[in-house]
Amino acid sequence: MSKAPIGLITSAASENLLKDRRVEVVSTPWGEASILLGTIGGREAAVQLRYGAGLTTPSHKINYHANLFALHELGVESIISQNAIGSVNPAIRPGDIVISNDFLDKTKSRAQSLFDESECWVRVDFTDPFCPRLRQDLITSATRFSNRIIERGTFVCTEGPRFETPAEIRAYAKEGGDIVGTPLVPEVIFARELEMCFASIAPVINFGAGMAPAVIHFGPGSMNDIYYKEGLHDLIEKILIDAIAGISSDRSTCTCGTALEGGFHGQPPAWLKRKIA
Ligand SMILES: [Zn+2]
Numbered sequence: 001m002s003k004a005p006i007g008l009i010t011s012a013a014s015e016n017l018l019k020d021r022r023v024e025v026v027s028t029p030w031g032e033a034s035i036l037l038g039t040i041g042g043r044e045a046a047v048q049l050r051y052g053a054g055l056t057t058p059s060h061k062i063n064y065h066a067n068l069f070a071l072h073e074l075g076v077e078s079i080i081s082q083n084a085i086g087s088v089n090p091a092i093r094p095g096d097i098v099i100s101n102d103f104l105d106k107t108k109s110r111a112q113s114l115f116d117e118s119e120c121w122v123r124v125d126f127t128d129p130f131c132p133r134l135r136q137d138l139i140t141s142a143t144r145f146s147n148r149i150i151e152r153g154t155f156v157c158t159e160g161p162r163f164e165t166p167a168e169i170r171a172y173a174k175e176g177g178d179i180v181g182t183p184l185v186p187e188v189i190f191a192r193e194l195e196m197c198f199a200s201i202a203p204v205i206n207f208g209a210g211m212a213p214a215v216i217h218f219g220p221g222s223m224n225d226i227y228y229k230e231g232l233h234d235l236i237e238k239i240l241i242d243a244i245a246g247i248s249s250d251r252s253t254c255t256c257g258t259a260l261e262g263g264f265h266g267q268p269p270a271w272l273k274r275k276i277a
Contacts, residue, residue: 003044003074003075004037004044004045004046004074004075004076005043005044005075005076005077005078005249006040006043006044006045006046006076006077006078006079006080006244006247007045007046007047007048007071007074007076007078007079007080007196008040008045008046008047008048008079008080008081008082008240008244009047009048009050009067009071009079009080009081009082009187010047010048010049010050010081010082011049011050011051011055011082011084012049012055013036013047013049014237016237017040017237017240017241018036018038018039018040018045018047019038019039019040020038020039021036021037021038021047022036022037022038023035023036023037024036024037024046024074026066026069026070026073026074028065028066028069028070028073028271029065029069029269029271030063030065030066030069031063031066032066033048033063033066033067033069033070034049034053035047035048035070035071035074036048036049037074040240040241040244040245041240041241041242041243041244041245041246042245043244043245043247045244046071046074046076048067048070048071050062050067050183050187058160058161058182059159059160059161059182059183060107060109060110060159060160060161060182062183064110064111064186064187064190065111065114065190067187068114068187068190068191068194068196069114069190069194069271071196072194072196076196077196077197077249077251077257078131078134078196078197078198078247078251079187079191079196079197079198079199080134080138080199080200080201080240080243080244081183081184081187081188081198081199081200081201082200082201082202082203082236082240083155083181083183083184083200083201083202084181084202084203084205084223084227084232085098085155085179085180085181085202085203085204085205086163086164086179086180086181086204086205086206086207086208086223087178087179087180087204087206087207087208087211088156088169088172088173088177088178088179088180088208088211089153089173089177089178089179090207090211092150092153092178092179092204093204093207094204094205094206094207095148095203095204095230095232096148096149096150096203096204097142097146097148097149097150097201097202097203097204097235097236097239098150098153098155098178098179098201098202098204099135099138099139099142099149099150099151099152099153099199099200099201099202100129100130100152100153100154100155100178100179100200100202101128101129101130101135101152101153101154102129102130102152102153102154102155103129103130103154103155103156103157103184103185103188104154104155104156104157104172104175104176104177105157105185106156106157106158106159106172107157107158107159107185107186108159109159110159110185110186111186112186112189113186113189113193114186114189114190114193114194115193115269118266118267118268118269119266119267119269120264120265120266120267120268120269121265121266122193122260122263122264122265123263123265124189124192124193124259124260124263125255125259125263126192128254129188130188130198130199130200131197131198131199131254131256132254133197133248133251133253133254134197134198134199134247134254135199137199137243137246137247137248138199138201138239138243139151140243140246141239141242141243141246142201142239142243144239144242145235145238145239145242146235146239150178153178153179153202154176154177154178154179155177155178155179155180155181155184155200155202156172156175156177156178156179156180156181157180157181157182157183157184157185158180158181158182159182160182161182163209164180164208164209165209165210166208166209166210167210168209169208169209169210169211170210172208179202179204180208181202184200188200192256192259193259193260195256195257195258195259195260195274196256197251197254197256197257198256201236201239201240201243203227203232203233203235203236205223205224205227205232206223260274
């Protein structure tokens with residue numbers, strides 16, 4: 001099987017971003033996952049198109065188990081998750097790019113642990129929900145290309161597929177949320193449980209419900225137009241190429257690689273190759 005140390009989870013990857021691409025289908029205990037392999041910024045990378053190649057799978061129906069485990073099987077140590085999201089904080093506007101440092105989980109039906117079907121359970125630390133080392137790499141690259149980088153923020157992950165109500169947006173803001181989107185959880189949890197570093201880069205493409213006249217996905221003035229027609233998509237790809245080229249393979253400055261230590265209870269499943277002390 002091919003190996004790639006860096007993973008990217010996103011909705012689409014242009015030929016400019018991912019070069020020399022090929023498809024690898026990875027078998028996992030939860031079914032097969034299709035991964036694009038190639039190079040980004042001159043580095044071997046594994047790209048997961050989370051909604052499928054034709055954007056056919058909404059966030060609440062994604063096979064997160066297979067997707068994250070497949071990246072792990074391919075040797076991925078550091079994952080960047082790209083999420084186009086909405087703002088619940090009036091100070092964060094469409095066109096800004098947020099590198100989150102915390103999240104609020106508002107999903108309703110998603111698995112909370114990769115180990116739920118095993119004879120064990122884990123309790124991993126989430127004091128730093130996103131890898132601080134990888135966050136800093138993203139911030140360093142992003143600020144080279146844009147002066148609209150928000151270096152901290154709380155990502156509210158909702159179930160979808162509908163957009164939020166105005167009351168929900170007001171509640172999330174009161175609870176400390178800054179941005180809102182649907183695909184972060186359980187990606188961020190499973191990555192930690194597989195001891196991979198994980199950080200998110202989130203371009204803002206709309207205000208939440210009640211903060212603007214309407215939230216429109218496609219058509220004139222829509223989220224899609226802001227992302228693709230106003231240059232945000234190209235900007236994100238430039239940042240990703242620069243960031244991925246600069247990611248260090250030295251993981252000694254974060255604790256993601258030993259996340260299971262001290263929090264593992266029971267008999268490790270056969271698919272977990274790491275020895276738990
Ligand atoms: Zn880390």
